[in-house]
Amino acid sequence: MDKNRFFFEHYGLTERDLERYLAAALSAGGEYSDLYFEYLSSTSLMVDESMVKSASQGISAGCGVRVIAGERTGYAYTDDLSSERILHAARTAALIASGPAKTPSVGFQEKPARSLYPVTLPSVDAEITAKVELVMRADHAARAYDPRIKEVRASYADELRNILVVGSDGTFAEDSQPLARLNVSCIAKTDGNSARGSAGGGGRVALDFFFGEKTPEYFAKEASRQAVLQLDAREAPAGEMEVVLGPGWPGVLLHEAVGHGLEADFNRKQTSAFAGLIGKRVASEKCTVVDNGTMPWRRGSLNVDDEGNSTQDTVLIEKGILKGYLSDKLSAKLMGMANTGNGRRESYEHIPMPRMTNTYMLAGQDDPQDILRSVKRGVYAVNFGGGQVDITSGKFVFSASDAYLIEDGQVTAPIKGATLIGNGPDVLTRVSMVGNDLRLDEGIGTCGKDGQAVPVGVGIPTIKIDRLTVGGTAKKETGGFMQ
Template sequence: MKRRDFMVKSSLALAAVASSELWLDSIVRGETMPLNLPVLDTYFQVSKEDMNKLLAATLSKGADFADLFFEYRITSLLTFEEDKVKSARRGIISGVGIRAIRGDQVGYAFSEDLSFAKMMEAANAAAAIANDPVARQRVKAISEIRPKNLYPVAELATTSDLSKKLAFINEANEAAKAYSPKIVRVNASFSDEVKYLAYANSEGVSWTDMQPVFVFGTSCIAEEGKRRETGYESGGGRIGLEYFSKKRKAADIAREAARLAVLNLKAEDAEAGLQTVVLGAGDSAVLLHEAVGHGLEADFNYKKLSNYSGRVGEKVASEACTVLDEGLFENMRGTINVDDEGNTPTATMLIENGILRGYMCDRISAQQLKTKPTGNGRREAYNYVPMARMTNTYMKPGKYDPEEIIKSVKKGIYAKRFTGGQVDITKGDFTFSVAESYRIEDGKITAPLKGVTLIGNGPEVMTKVTMVGSDLKFADGGWTCGKNGQSVPVGMGIPTVKVSEITVGGTKVQAVNETGKESHDA
């Protein structure tokens, strides 16, 4: 299949609804327990002895390494339209994924049936990637690692009282409607999940984790005359309902969606072609995610598939650029206490003052590149193999005042909000889709522009980052990254940044190339 590595700001992450008063005891009991809860006994009823037997079976045909990944996921979704709760949903998904590794070869099998016999079948299926008559490795004694909890939660969304979630939805609905008489429709959704995970591998590492995450989203339709436009905004993270009192009010999220819809009613057609673009702080980090992030995932690099392969130590961006991936920010959407193969996340320096410093590694790619795993081995769920993935990717702030950056542009575009992006990691060409942008004329922000796509080549665009602002901001909302058919939640951040030129996908053809920087041959 064609490689489609992309990111979207989802209007609805999957899932359904909960209310503690409603849950039957059998299920509530586990959900409300703190992080040190006995995950293995509560959700999987698997003994350490059984895990040892499963790991031994997975190694039995000569694999170097085996691991077991148990998942019990409760999902919840509340959808709201036309002043009504349109549907309430809740689901429970559970299973185990069993992996055997030999060199860079992987055998994988999963089962939703957690009976010992069915898990043994899966272990034997995974083992078959190797075909020696006897095992070459033995299972080491299992000892549990206890990583620091980076997602403390005061009130877990998935088990909280439903009336509380409804109150936030109502608040958003009212705020959006009150924003402008032009708002003719408001949709809202509260999507949350909690994953209880238990893991063990043949090297003796085991851990358990509870990963909460929620997305609260509002979308609005604005109407004026015959014109109809839409706006969307979301917020959330690996945090509980305290988000709405500590970080951002539901009404503010809704007003932002309404603002975008109303603004778009006045948006003008953008001009097509090369232009100077100022990227606003926050959302514009899609640029990092697509232009450098995917290309620096180590699996693409040990296989020499990425345009960044073998280039550590080389200059791959302007000196103004320092980019890291760091899964350690408290309560952030891309944060993980431990990655899905038992490695703890790190602050991974990707690009330092324009120089490529390293890649984001999962276990296999670290081994192939003879380096250490960076805690970037992630998977969507038990039914997927882990891969090298981003966590929270961001650019360090620079020295410029954001106002100064805009003032420096005679003619160009100020792109502020984005819906997503996509990249071809081999050639490095990427797109990102703008939801809010304006013309810059003589250093001033003027007319709003219709949604446009920006297209560029990752390494090329990164050398054209000429100014970096002092205003690093992390994007809020349900950013979800897709790679090889697996979706994982990610975080990202960037300060205001000036790119001297990038191709803008407008509908109007410019008479002359007005960036005036250099001439381009077709």
């Protein structure tokens, strides 16, 4: 072990210390213990009314100790990285077990290094003036887009998370995980009418990403376009109808409808509507869905997960057939299945669990224009606010923020935001067309589960769902969409 060792250097940690902590964690007889060291530095900036009103920086560091005994997990953490406090946390977590002390394996095996986000200068260490320039440019571009744009807020946030995970099974993994994001939200106003729009993006990227690939102007224009368009939005229809999803962020459908339901912890406990469906048809044969944590620069990607395992490209649904679940160490062991490297946690204060990374549907054969032309009356949704799922009943929602009516194969009027609701285990069986235009989202997704937030990605090509309930307000006589 001769690489740069962040925690060894900054906190004087040694391998001997780590072994001592792991032994303390197993002092009451647990089967497995691990330590998660985290050092997180972050910056954020916000411009409102063309003024930089807020700027902040901060540091948060700590260590979480986990002990597993059978299906039981003991957990304790400390924000003080002294030997005394880590040992105290280890002995506290140890008490989940009751038996003679176990000895951790001797020596650590380090994972082969991967480099999915090789930034030379992490954005968190970059000049603050460059970040100020980004938010000010976003503000100017949004205001320049249209005189009706009256309020603009642009924010920039970045972080660098240094982690070290060691386990009593010899696991040893370190990673340095950058994350940056730029957001623009604006309000368009006319006499007696107003509407909002928002856009943003980023990833595990360096600051130059926002000066080259995805500029503040790019996000500002998109936010402004949505806001101005929404000024003239009509009431959305209500009831079941054909729905076409545009490419990219509408992949949040997959995240809610199937992704959460395929997390192994829910299936181990048989609390998911997908429990016991492996090998069964859960989607039309045009649908292949994967969770891929190995995509360079992506917001949902990780070199190693928060249990020290390499992330993977995991097939969840192949040509409509359910193939597998997303697992972490505990569920893989208890279910006797492979570990897919999806053990994630929000911070050192949290117990890891199976989580998604970048979840998307592979491209199909259909021309997106043909998909739209095939719809007589329906809704074309190209952007969404977010979603939620009840994994037990399988019911999920996602909220369209940029959507249009389709009439006789033509995209016509913009409609107001509406919630779409469906049933996870069968919504994809009604996918009749899949476009050739797979796109990943811009890098703004944050997923919440059991109170823990982690960054994720989603993606989808243009798809047509033959029947989905749209939660609009239009009455039958005006909308003509009720069945």
